[in-house]
Amino acid sequence: MADLTHRLPEPDRPWMMRTYAGHSDARRSNELYRRNLAKGQTGLSVAFDLPTQTGYDADHELARGEVGKVGVSIAHRGDMKTLLDQIPLDRMNTSMTINATAAWLLALYIVAAQEQGVAEDKLQGTTQNDILKEYLSRGTYAFPPGPSMRLIADTIAYTVEHVPKWNPINICSYHLQEAGATPVQEIAYAMSNAIAVLDAVRERVPADLMGDVFGRISFFVNAGVRFVEEHAKLRAMSVLWDELGRDRYSVQDERHRRFRYGVQVNSLGLTEAQPENNVYRIALEALAVTLGRGVRARAIQLPAWNEALGLPRPWDQQWSLRLQQVLAYETDLLEYPDIFEGSKVMDGLVAEILEGAREEMARVAEQGGAVEAVDYMKAALVDSHRERLLRIESGDLVMVGVNRYPETEPSPLTADTEGGILVVDPEVEAERRADVEQWRRERDQLAVDTALEELVRVAASESENIMPATIAAARAGATTGEWAQALRDAFGEYRAPTGVGEAALTSSEDLVELRNEVERVSEALGRRLKFLVGKPGLDGHSNGAEQIAVRARDAGMDVVYEGIRLTPSQIATSAAQEGVHVVGLSILSGSHRELIPAVIEALQAAGAGDVPVVVGGIIPDADAALLREAGVAAVYTPKDYDLNRMMRDIVALVAERNGVTAPAA
């Protein structure tokens, strides 16, 4: 009989298929989930809105414009019950993209399950719960590093004992790539992060449980369009993880050391120009995480083709789900053992990446580990991203439809009135505010007060686990904002490093000319051209703002950049006090319609109404027109990849507004 080791005796079961979804409120999101499940989706992936992720209720000042935008707004156990209505939690596998407030949302999930009659030890799913990458890239942190690591360790310690099938943390390399990480940086920082988490947990669980703890740690990775190298990256990660378990944590059971991961493929490389091309990119990226059986993803969610345009509609997400289904059910992918086993190319690539990653991990370790090295890693990411953008500008890094072959026919996909994206009903925010106010009125206030007091007590006592008091507060009817505020009071707040200060200087001929113009205009202004780069609202995606800030400095401007999560009045006060000549605002969360006019109003109130405002972000054409009407001088979107050109515009704008004449030709 022929040797059949190149075939599996029977095909593998497909990975878990999810769609990152949720918007507006619990009722609307629940309907969406049930529709998605009916279409063959096999797990849930809950997207929360930014106020929920950062621990604010809908009626908080910082929540303005953000409620229900990038995900569902969940304030209390009533919301969670509605969100999961008619979804059998003893059989569902739910992934929640939640970090700073992970302990709280997990508590709400546990309480909702109990109300359905499902005990916590039956629950399956994942809380993302990775705070370091929030400091480095995603920005939805709430508390300082020390207490945050404690919350993570507490949820891990609690679930290992009480919710044994739960993945209490997804160590995220995904967002590092989105922030510009090279494959080596992506692996090195994710692994260093895992070490920091495991070291923290080791302090809080009995030694004999460390094998189980290690076995419950999963990863959330990214895959870019260079899919061969990306696959090698995953193989390298599995090697490192196995080593780490064996050598550092003495994990004996091989199954506990298996590298398990879920994936969302790359959004950074998705383009606003000719967005239909994104479908191919997504398909190729999906191959990176499925081709080799040895490191195949356990769960996959794919972005939608129109992510660089705005929020995807249910149909857009269905299109991405169908891609997964074609790959799993129509192709022969699942019929073979690992197709790269013995491949010289693959082994060589893996060795190369491993070497680089080990070196970079050593550098992080030298600084005392990932928590201590946040500043270093952040600066390194900003610098990598800076280099990436330079390669796009120079054309060395090809993006079809952007810096090569930009010619296109009009796209029928974006021809409808909304431009092919989801627009959240602006009434949602008011509804949510009313709802949370009503909830507070109707609950047993004494029970809530007692539960929150207990929470504060436990927070101050380092040796106690935060989860039981959190679950009790969830059951008593506390809200997301109240839980987070109690801990903000106990732990203090935190602002992550921006990483821009250390970025290397960019030099190019183009820039020399630009610098001369900045000098000329500054001379005429009397002092150096000063530019405030601001990120209003809760959106933590700061890559764009950081790159603008660095480039403006390289062009010779004095740049005021204070990081993410600023209120309109904070931005306006800074602009007025700092005496800036121009303000640039960056928003990617879709809240520009509310927040940009609010900043302009605040600038007027602060006596800086004559300072021109430019805006960058994911801004649909129709909205751009509205913003210009509201007084915005210019709107930039992802298709404006030439930063020097943007800088020239800004200098010209300042010159024009201050009566500085154009240079002699």
Add this chain to the structure above:
Amino acid sequence: MSGDSEAGADLGARLRDGDLTAAPAVLNLVESRSPEARTQTEALLAALSPATLGAEASAHIVGVTGPPGVGKSSLLSRLVAEWRARERSVAVLAVDPSSRRSGGSLLGDRARIEADPRDGAIFIRSTAAGDRLGGLAPATRAAAGALAAAFDVVVIETVGVGQSETEVADVADTVAVVVQPGSGDVLQFLKAGIMEVPDVLVVTKADLGRVAMRALADLRSALRSLGARDTAVVAVSSVAPASGIGKLVDALDAHRGRLDIATRRLRSRRLHALADFATEHGQRGLRALGGRREAERWLGSQDPALDAGTLERALEHRARSAEPPGSGTI
């Protein structure tokens, strides 16, 4: 043009009347290098001279300095809150260490001072430092002098150790040097006499407990051996729950209380005039005055009521008359 060219005398009058909203325009003016702005800055300072005010400006000018990463911004957040709780208005001039590259700079990366943006009695302005660590931005002296007429507290924040406190001491009434436990630099610098004894020493991260207490004891014993009995050493924690902040403000106040303010401000104005002169005319100008020390001596003989701008003009006049005829850049 924007508000940059607002007349110096008008701004001076607004500050004299306690109008805190004049602060941004004052900074725009003093930072401006155009000849017209320089004239207006002189007018501004003249309008706020002790002669015009009838006394020294009443603010407490506090220098806060220390090595990078010791937690100055967090400390300042707490200090500002404490001063506000005592109903004092506060202006913070943060001299940002981010080095100038390509002429440009990134400000605010570290100077992250939390303050209520709606509180009109708090003003925060960041400027790029000069060429070296700890150097004051050229406009900072003028800004501090002017804002002192309207604010209760004017803070100058700089970064560095071993030299930054010297330059800040030229401007501030009280200099607080901030150190963190476990970093021996300041202790060594003090012992070796590289660093002048500050008015107040602040040890941050008091939440570290034993390490912080140890640092406190080491610094106290070093100060004793130097005979510096008046220097207060205060341990603070800026992370929740904050501690020591009230004590620190008391220590700063106590130093201010012991100070002969007229003498300190007079010295500050004279050094300011000399610094501006040196920026403008360089080594050559200083030579024309017979050297820095001779210039300081000569300044010491001038009318104490003169403001920095007038003194600088007097220096220029003196240098010009000392130069051989026809050689003249000055």
